[in-house]
Amino acid sequence: MSRRRTLLKVIVLGDSGVGKTSLMNQYVHNKFCQQYKVTIGADFVTKDLQIDDRIVTQQIWDTAGQERFQSLGVAFYRSADCCVIVYDVNVLKSFDSLDNWHDEFLRQASPVDPKNFPLVLLGNKIDIDGGNSRVVSEKKARDWCASKGNIPYFETSAKEDINVDAAFLCVARTALANE
Numbered sequence: 177m178s179r180r181r182t183l184l185k186v187i188v189l190g191d192s193g194v195g196k197t198s199l200m201n202q203y204v205h206n207k208f209c210q211q212y213k214v215t216i217g218a219d220f221v222t223k224d225l226q227i228d229d230r231i232v233t234q235q236i237w238d239t240a241g242q243e244r245f246q247s248l249g250v251a252f253y254r255s256a257d258c259c260v261i262v263y264d265v266n267v268l269k270s271f272d273s274l275d276n277w278h279d280e281f282l283r284q285a286s287p288v289d290p291k292n293f294p295l296v297l298l299g300n301k302i303d304i305d306g307g308n309s310r311v312v313s314e315k316k317a318r319d320w321c322a323s324k325g326n327i328p329y330f331e332t333s334a335k336e337d338i339n340v341d342a343a344f345l346c347v348a349r350t351a352l353a354n355e
């Protein structure tokens with residue numbers, strides 16, 4: 177059986193501090209770091225996974241913290257195959273930013289078919305205070321996803337490794353289905 181190898185560029189967007197870097201570290205290195213580090217060295221990390229008969233290399237692009245004060249630039253968005261948008265369920269402002277991230281993505285990446293472009297929303301840090309400090313309900317998040325054309329939604333914890341693999345697998349499957 178011949179194996180096809182596919183490269184998928186995945187970009188991760190969302191306000192500073194929501195856990196983008198932590199989610200990627202958990203997914204790719206199975207590590208969580210409590211310390212807050214704004215910058216990382218590389219533009220992207222990669223992870224291979226097998227989906228049906230193919231090997232998929234996910235090339236996951238992180239920001240170096242510039243989402244706080246400037247735009248991410250064309251190279252970041254260029255030829256992205258899928259986009260993950262993250263907010264923190266405990267921080268309303270990060271949820272209110274979703275429209276901006278969504279708009280910015282459509283403007284910068286200008287996908288050929290925006291309605292069917294593979295996007296996934298993650299509500300992160302569900303572990304904090306056993307969920308007692310959350311301010312954005314699951315329903316509110318799902319309503320937002322529905323309003324954007326039924327974007328898949330996952331509630332995650334990079335710290336406790338909840339739903340992280342499932343979310344990135346969904347990202348890859350959605351992108352492959354869209355080919």
Ligand code: GDP
Nearest residue numbers: 192193194195196197198209210301333334335
């Ligand atoms: P980024 O700016 O979006 O890349 O966010 P980071 O990944 O740097 O995370 C910001 C802070 O939140 C760090 O102190 C992380 O340790 C913490 N953090 C990230 N994800 C989680 C999570 O799922 N649960 C908890 N409790 N803390 C998290």
Ligand code: MG
Nearest residue numbers: 196197214241
């Ligand atoms: Mg980061």
